[in-house]
Amino acid sequence: MLHVRLLLLTLALLLSSLILSAQNYKTDRIRKAVQVLDLHVEGDSLMPEETVLLKIKDGRKICLRTNSMGEVEHIGIPLFNDVMRILQPSPVYDFLEYAVLNWKYKVSPNRLYLSSLIFKKGGWDTLLKERLCECDCMIENREDKLYIVTWKQSDKEIAVIGIPIQYELLNNDTRRNMERDFIKGLDGYNPMIIKKPQTIINESKLSIYGTEGLFVLPGESYIMDYLNQNIYYRLSTINEKVDTVINQEPVLMEVGAILPVVVNDQEFPNESFANLMMCDDASVPEITMELEFHLSDYRRQHITTSLSSLKAFCRQHGCRMFFAGNGAKSGKARGVMFASNIPKGYNHLFSISIPVEQITSPNPTVKSDVYLYIPPIEKNKLFGTVPTKKSGANFKLP
Numbered sequence: 001m002l003h004v005r006l007l008l009l010t011l012a013l014l015l016s017s018l019i020l021s022a023q024n025y026k027t028d029r030i031r032k033a034v035q036v037l038d039l040h041v042e043g044d045s046l047m048p049e050e051t052v053l054l055k056i057k058d059g060r061k062i063c064l065r066t067n068s069m070g071e072v073e074h075i076g077i078p079l080f081n082d083v084m085r086i087l088q089p090s091p092v093y094d095f096l097e098y099a100v101l102n103w104k105y106k107v108s109p110n111r112l113y114l115s116s117l118i119f120k121k122g123g124w125d126t127l128l129k130e131r132l133c134e135c136d137c138m139i140e141n142r143e144d145k146l147y148i149v150t151w152k153q154s155d156k157e158i159a160v161i162g163i164p165i166q167y168e169l170l171n172n173d174t175r176r177n178m179e180r181d182f183i184k185g186l187d188g189y190n191p192m193i194i195k196k197p198q199t200i201i202n203e204s205k206l207s208i209y210g211t212e213g214l215f216v217l218p219g220e221s222y223i224m225d226y227l228n229q230n231i232y233y234r235l236s237t238i239n240e241k242v243d244t245v246i247n248q249e250p251v252l253m254e255v256g257a258i259l260p261v262v263v264n265d266q267e268f269p270n271e272s273f274a275n276l277m278m279c280d281d282a283s284v285p286e287i288t289m290e291l292e293f294h295l296s297d298y299r300r301q302h303i304t305t306s307l308s309s310l311k312a313f314c315r316q317h318g319c320r321m322f323f324a325g326n327g328a329k330s331g332k333a334r335g336v337m338f339a340s341n342i343p344k345g346y347n348h349l350f351s352i353s354i355p356v357e358q359i360t361s362p363n364p365t366v367k368s369d370v371y372l373y374i375p376p377i378e379k380n381k382l383f384g385t386v387p388t389k390k391s392g393a394n395f396k397l398p
Helices: 002-016 029-037 081-089 094-104 113-117 122-128 175-187 269-278 307-316 379-383
Strands: 051-055 061-066 070-074 117-119 136-142 146-153 156-164 207-208 212-218 223-227 231-246 249-262 288-294 300-306 321-331 331-343 346-353 365-374
Touching: 029 070, 061 081, 070 094, 094 122, 094 146, 094 156, 117 146, 122 156, 122 249, 146 207, 175 300, 175 307, 175 365, 231 269, 269 331, 269 346, 288 307, 300 307
Parallel strands: 288 365
Antiparallel strands: 051 061, 061 070, 117 156, 136 146, 146 156, 207 212, 212 231, 223 321, 231 249, 288 300, 321 331, 331 346, 346 365
8 A cells, every 4th residue: 555655656756847848949038947847857758749737836828839849949938829929929928938937947147138118007917816718818029120019908997018129139139149049050050952843934923124124023122122032024925835636637736836934044143033032933943051150259251051941931930022133243243131020129140242244053052141130221211211110909808
């Protein structure tokens, strides 16, 4: 009987301990938080893309989430409804949940950023005492400069917080650490990428471009018109063999059709370079990117990857890609590519170049100087006014 009691006691202790699995942590700050909270991470019970709630020693619930690679990418005190997170993605969720965790348990020595938050109603204790994940919540974006988060219960405000839209603030980290994590993640990133077949473009969607017989499929622009997602085309005769019947006999005929094709010609280096960087279908070859990172501590680091992997990695982190050509000079075409994440308040800037003869190569190589986490360009410096933008996450519980 004594052995049975000891066995049951042992099982109870095992079940009450905080045991979950994770082979990796996305950042060191998450690893340190797990250590400070004395979470024992082992085994294989935490699956990729899973969110779990665990109780720590004082009885409070802690949220952990893994990404598709099985890494623990978030740890925090839950403040938001899960459905709101899915329907209205925002960087505010992870930032505030980790910030409250850090304020309460001092999981990181970097706590200076907490002073940047503006409490209009309530305070840190309010975020801890109230079950905010069960309250109505609204997140408002004020002119891409400030997030305002409001929790209500029965139409009564419980807490209202202002959060400056700054890349370092919203990532709870230093720029140096973010640069290191970006390079480390990209260097080991090798997704399976299958380019879609070349799309036959409807001519009605094209606009005349210049006087060289070129056409453009306009894409969205970032801040200024010439930094965009445009793809350039020219009309060309495409010959196809088709089966037909003539005089009741089957005949294989060659038929020519004039269709728009993606420009890939040294005569048009700027447009061809834009197509290489922005067109994702099989009409352009795979590109090797030689990246030279200029880091905030004045060091440089070099890695080589494919353009497809680079774009997939940036897009996985919420970035949208834009390109601007700067013409050809001394046998080289030059341009800039932006990976822009406006909600989190940063850009990755790629200053790129390619020999003109490489543009039409089956295996082109592009060299790039990379500057990570550059603050967005100020709109008011370009246009004189800042557009008002008040749309954002708004979730009311049933």
